Amino acid sequence: METTTSIVQIKGIRDGLLASFSDAAWEEQRAALKEQITERAAFFQGARLALDVGTQILKVNDLVDLRDWLSERSLVLWAVVSESPTTEKSAQLLGLATRISKPRPEEIRYEHDPAQDGAALFVSKTLRSGTRIEYPGAVVLVGDLNPGAEIIAEGSVVVWGRARGVIHAGAKGDRSAFVCALDLSASQLRIADQTSATLKAHKDPKPEIASINSDGKLQAEVWQPGETTIRK
């Protein structure tokens, strides 16, 4: 088979660079990797490198050799991902990671930043099925919340768009939290410990606001300019 590209593919990932090996002979691939790195030594200098060695069975010595070779060229080998238990064990013995955190775009978690206390999380995009936002505060979404997507907020949730997924406001028990949306057709709406099942899809949607009323029940009402007040 003719290939113009190298048998070892190097690409950028969130945690640095990832070199992927195939099932071809280890020696050959190691040589290919070294060749690529030597060719562009300046580019690779200081890089964090992870290896995905597939089913290659590698001994500690194999990895030590490569690690030393790399560190001579100021590359840091920090992870070896493998399907082979032997290789995995070798990597662990050397204190290398055996998992690289793949970017998980489906789940967006935000750390609570005390400096930003009280500030809402502002998200401006369509949240598609499978996306989940968790935030220890209020969330403002400009865009649609599609069915199958979720927002779990400790504070209130404002959706400038169609809310058709799952919303849980006041997730840690704040009963004064509220949810409002231009089209509140959430498949499930929760505020603190109160749950309301499917809200009917509106033919002619109006902005609505949902909160816990004085009877302790969750209720949604159409937004009336000047009239609707939010209990605090």
Place this chain on the structure above:
Amino acid sequence: MTAQVITITSGKGGVGKTTATANLSTALALDGARVVCIDGDIGLRNLDVIMGLENRVVYDIVDVIEGRCKLKQAMIRDKHLQNLYLIPAAQTRDKNAVSAADMIRVCDDLRAEADFVIIDSPAGIERGFRNAIAPADRVLVVTNPEVSAVRDADRVVGILEAEEKGAPALIINRLNPALVKNSDMLSAEDVLDLLGIRLIGIVPEDEAVIIGSNRGAPIASESKSRAGQAFRNIAKRLRGEDVPFMDLTPQSGLWNAIQRLARRK
């Protein structure tokens, strides 16, 4: 000339990925393009059956990847079209026999040989799906006008966006205009409204598609079939032609317009 790699996927199973792959490949080849379609569903291969090439399978994609045969040896020529080839999936292996890098390599080798490489993705969003989208220049998402299929399509679109594969185009398959008219089925507008991606074709429900699949003769080569016409139109759009969408409404335009007005109330 280098080929464009197009992956056809859906998330949900049974919406017509394989049928769409077979028909679009056929339609593109009818149009004169050199086409190679790849069955990406390792372990559950179907594309060869739908294309009527089952009894010609000798080597498969895993043989190519593992070096047991040359790429050319695994390319099965279509019965009727000289410029259409199939690379079948392995039936006796599983998805772990193939990696994303393998798929990229195979497709890169094909780029010089073809105008289009069409990959049939397996259902789901696991490794097989990831392998199938890895080499793609463009992705087509197939869905049915059903809530569950659209939900899964939405998930897949989200993953494709996260993988920076660019915005996929949408094929709505098996639309039944009569059911839509009675509001018993999601309309194309409903589906598009939710997914918010570009529509590249609507294929009406047509028994002949199933019959064609069972016979191993994709409907795209039947000049009279409306579903076949829909697939040929999509093929033209893939080649950059501007083809108007077919009128799928059972009634004439005027009656339809009145109905739409009435429904808006």
